Amino acid sequence: xxxxxxxxxxxxxxxxxxxxxxxxxxxxxxxxxxxxxxxxxxxxxxxxxxxxxxxxxxxxxxxxxxxxxxxxxxxxxxxxxxxxxxxxxxxxxxxxxxxxxxxxxxxxxxxxxxxxxxxxxxxxxxxxxxxxxxxxxxxxxxxxxxxxxxxxxxxxxxxxxxxxxxxxxxxxxxxxxxxxxxxxxxxxxxxxxxxxxxxxxxxxxxxxxxxxxxxxxxxxxxxxx
Amino acid sequence: xxxxxxxxxxxxxxxxxxxxxxxxxxxxxxxxxxxxxxxxxxxxxxxxxxxxxxxxxxxxxxxxxxxxxxxxxxxxxxxxxxxxxxxxxxxxxxxxxxxxxxxxxxxxxxxxxxxxxxxxxxxxxxxxxxxxxxxxxxxxxxx
Numbered sequence: 001x002x003x004x005x006x007x008x009x010x011x012x013x014x015x016x017x018x019x020x021x022x023x024x025x026x027x028x029x030x031x032x033x034x035x036x037x038x039x040x041x042x043x044x045x046x047x048x049x050x051x052x053x054x055x056x057x058x059x060x061x062x063x064x065x066x067x068x069x070x071x072x073x074x075x076x077x078x079x080x081x082x083x084x085x086x087x088x089x090x091x092x093x094x095x096x097x098x099x100x101x102x103x104x105x106x107x108x109x110x111x112x113x114x115x116x117x118x119x120x121x122x123x124x125x126x127x128x129x130x131x132x133x134x135x136x137x138x139x140x141x142x143x144x145x146x147x148x149x150x151x152x153x154x155x156x157x158x159x160x161x162x163x164x165x166x167x168x169x170x171x172x173x174x175x176x177x178x179x180x181x182x183x184x185x186x187x188x189x190x191x192x193x194x195x196x197x198x199x200x201x202x203x204x205x206x207x208x209x210x211x212x213x214x215x216x217x218x219x220x221x222x223x224x225x
Numbered sequence: 226x227x228x229x230x231x232x233x234x235x236x237x238x239x240x241x242x243x244x245x246x247x248x249x250x251x252x253x254x255x256x257x258x259x260x261x262x263x264x265x266x267x268x269x270x271x272x273x274x275x276x277x278x279x280x281x282x283x284x285x286x287x288x289x290x291x292x293x294x295x296x297x298x299x300x301x302x303x304x305x306x307x308x309x310x311x312x313x314x315x316x317x318x319x320x321x322x323x324x325x326x327x328x329x330x331x332x333x334x335x336x337x338x339x340x341x342x343x344x345x346x347x348x349x350x351x352x353x354x355x356x357x358x359x360x361x362x363x364x365x366x367x368x
Contacts, residue, residue, distance in 0.1 A: 011249070011348045013346050014242050014347055016343065017341065020231065020238065021339060023234070105230070197330045199331075
């Protein structure tokens with residue numbers, strides 16, 4: 001119900017009382033229901049530009065496909081189809097690129113619209129690559145089973161401390177490019193200690209996604225092994 | 226930067242309500258925003274103004290009520306407002322999500338994520354000039 005009150009200036013005060021946070025949650029919940037109905041296990045892969053989200057997804061797709069899982073990928077980027085193209089050859093059954101045209105994150109509405117365009121019959125696993133950004137995506141729930149935050153050694157020793165919201169919202173942290181930590185002079189003990197402080201007990205998997213190292217453990221942590 | 230999509234949701238909500246009430250020019254909007262949304266007032270105002278202008282309500286004013294972050298400690302059960310780092314050299318700092326009582330990071334967020342369109346002041350139609358007509362704020366295309 002809306003209440004109206006006429007003010008002296010010839011304008012009216014409209015009481016709106018719309019909870020936008022609740023609206024976002026509702027959209028995410030709708031996606032969650034849709035995934036459940038269709039038997040799809042969906043995951044939101046977040047992380048900075050260059051953290052290794054696409055490399056992780058490509059490797060996950062290859063391994064899951066080899067085990068006869070039907071995997072679909074939604075790749076979110078501001079522009080281009082490079083990420084979608086990278087996973088096509090890895091065995092994904094369906095790949096859809098969302099170009100946000102400037103928006104810095106995916107939200108539940110964009111994912112719902114992508115699902116309308118992408119037939120998901122027979123799909124068992126859906127990997128959603130969020131826009132490369134360690135900040136904005138953390139505020140938008142997509143309705144997935146778990147959020148995987150990918151962070152790479154070259155993002156510096158204080159990356160966790162600097163982006164608390166993302167790691168507050170993550171269900172699994174993948175620490176990628178551990179092979180170059182020494183070369184970029186980053187002691188990984190620091191981000192791991194920061195994570196333990198921020199989210200005690202949160203699972204962290206160290207990877208070198210380009211070489212496939214640690215990806216099996218990621219699949220295991222997500223219950224996909 | 227996520228201010229844009231939130232501004233769009235805000236404006237769509239206000240625009241719909243204004244239309245329902247005669248479609249007069251929107252003069253001001255009152256919002257409640259929790260600290261954990263990390264929204265900068267300046268960017269938020271910029272985008273809402275831009276969207277409103279496009280839909281026939283130039284010069285809309287934004288009244289933003291800030292709600293603090295609140296966390297409940299899973300260790301000592303205290304409910305506290307996390308400290309915000311303040312320094313003239315720091316432009317924008319997120320609150321540190323830890324218990325204000327025992328310092329534990331094992332906390333549950335109980336406040337600060339609010340994003341509410343409280344109300345809007347809308348000009349009565351007959352006084353409104355070139356008011357919000359049939360144009361609509363739209364989402365960016367997927368393609």
